[in-house]
Amino acid sequence: MKNFKKFLSLILVALLLLITACSNEESSKDDSGDAEKETVNRDEKLIVYTNANSDGRGEWLVEKAKEEGFNIEIVGAGGGDLTNRLISEKANPVADVVYGLNHMFFEQLQAEDVLIPYEPKWAGEVEEGINDPDNYYHGLVKVALIMAYNADVVDSVDLAKGYLEIADNADFKGVYQARDDLGAATSKVIVASILSNFADPNGELGISDEGWKYIEKFYENGVQIPEGEDYYSMLSSGKAPIGTIISGELAAKIEQYGVEPSFIHPEQGTPQVVESVAIVKGTKKEALAQEFIDWMGSADVQGEFAAQFNAMPANVEARDNVTDFLKEVFADVKQQDIDWEFVTENIDAWVEKLELEIF
Structure with missing residues (x-):
């Protein structure tokens, strides 16, 4: 009986040692895994x-x-x-x-x-x-996409409705920029800024007939930026002195071209991304x-x-x-209220329609 108890004790000790060893091995694996995860080769x-x-x-x-x-x-x-x-x-x-x-x-x-x-x-x-x-x-x-103009080329501009007004004003025909490079983020945001004001659940691609007619007129009466030209060079040279500037690029553009723009702050607000x-x-x-x-x-x-x-x-x-400088740029900027979920769902279809039917 004593021998059996001794044998049983040895078995229990062996099992405890085995469990401890396995636990240590697993812990070692976990530590090794963590270390491997935390070790990053920045030369890659x-x-x-x-x-x-x-x-x-x-x-x-x-x-x-x-x-x-x-x-x-x-x-x-x-x-x-x-x-x-x-x-x-x-x-x-x-x-x-x-x-x-x-x-x-x-x-x-x-x-x-x-x-x-x-x-x-x-x-x-x-x-x-x-x-x-x-x-x-x-x-x-x-980033704010701010409408602006070159005051050395055009008189003080009052565009209370911004994009929603410019295409209907004969004084601005051939004067403002209407970017047709719709693969670019800025151009898509301008499209979104305009079309989102004409949302209509019964309209084509969620936009009313009025909206499609307006944006067609917007591109028809505006000036496209030729390949190799820069939107700010168009504004500063007077070829298209009204356009959209990108807040994060403004300081560099002013330094590059030597022309500081005047801003237009529409009632509906300025698109920001x-x-x-x-x-x-x-x-x-x-x-x-x-x-x-x-x-x-x-x-x-x-x-x-x-x-x-x-x-x-x-x-x-x-x-x-x-x-x-940038604090002053943003001081008078009111953010336009855009339903970005609606825009995201439709922007590719809008662009396709513009490229196939309007450009």
Whole structure:
């Protein structure tokens, strides 16, 4: 009996040792997995798609990222073209990160299952209502698309209704810009700003007949920007002295062309969008992409970017660095109330109709 108790005790001790060993081994595996997850090789190249790399902004980001130890390659294109490219590459993605697109495009990418969710460390510092609630994209820069004119070429302009008035005024025929490059984000936002005022559930593509007639007249009476020309060069030279300026590019354009515009603040408000950032689904460098986004959207980096490029950061912790110039630009800007969900559902069909029937 004693021998049996002794044997039983040995069995129990052996089992306890085995359980402890297994537990330690599993713990070691977990620790190793965590360590592997936390270890990121910054020498690996990140492919970054963007439509916000003009006026030195892309070069600045590449250089700052390099100083931080990141190796990034910028691939630039218009917002619509970039969105279509990401969707077409969905089965074999090339990009790791995409930034600069507004929420209209990011909603399309999310619907096409092109993005993966990630909540950056700085997400809670972003102005309320800007980030995607499901963490697929997060705001970097607020941009206002402000109507403006060259006061040296045209007299003081009073356009109380902005886009809704300009095409009906014979004095402005052949004077204002009507961008027909509908692959670009800015042009699509202008279309959205106009057509959303003519929403009609019984109309073609959700727009009334009046709306389609108006936007046809808008393009017919406006001036298109020739290939190789710049919207600001058209404004500053007087070839088309009324147009839409992009708040984040304004300071650089004034310096480049030496002409400071006067602003038009319509009663209905000015369209505003937010440039955001997201991780592309299928990237083989997800952890590196997360680390890069944590750095890129931080208050320090966005504050430095704001000071360098007169940008309005979505990260409120970075707004101490906003220049007095940009504060003045935004001081009188009232945001236009646009149903972006409605726009996102219809913008591609609107553009297709414009390209096939109006241009």
